[in-house]
Amino acid sequence: xxxxxxxxxSNQPGKTGSRSPAKNDAVQAKEDKSQPQVKTQDLKxxxxxxxxxxxxxxxxxxxAASKAPAVNQDRVAAIKKQISDGQYKVDARKIxxxxxxxxxxxxxxxxxxxxxxxx
Numbered sequence: 001x002x003x004x005x006x007x008x009x010s011n012q013p014g015k016t017g018s019r020s021p022a023k024n025d026a027v028q029a030k031e032d033k034s035q036p037q038v039k040t041q042d043l044k045x046x047x048x049x050x051x052x053x054x055x056x057x058x059x060x061x062x063x064a065a066s067k068a069p070a071v072n073q074d075r076v077a078a079i080k081k082q083i084s085d086g087q088y089k090v091d092a093r094k095i096x097x098x099x100x101x102x103x104x105x106x107x108x109x110x111x112x113x114x115x116x117x118x119x
Contacts, residue, residue, distance in 0.1 A: 057109055 051059075082088035 054110055 079088060
């Protein structure tokens, strides 16, 4: 079996091997000119992107978080003072209620990913 260079193989039946790469390039250039040209502007008009509702929600949350201050210095100072004075109290019931409320919020905002068995 022979090696095929640029689609030319003299060992294959019906192939003469006499075509030169220069002729192939000229034929290709002529074929390329006959193809309709699509302008870049036309492609821009045809391209569209659709964001899921989850992506939109994440974007809103990201925007809100970026506007909020990173640390509430007054609150941190007040808690530090309470801790150092021995006055800081942890309300376990309040923490548990807020954790449950947060979980409920997340479930409403995002559809859980369900695993699908392929059996």
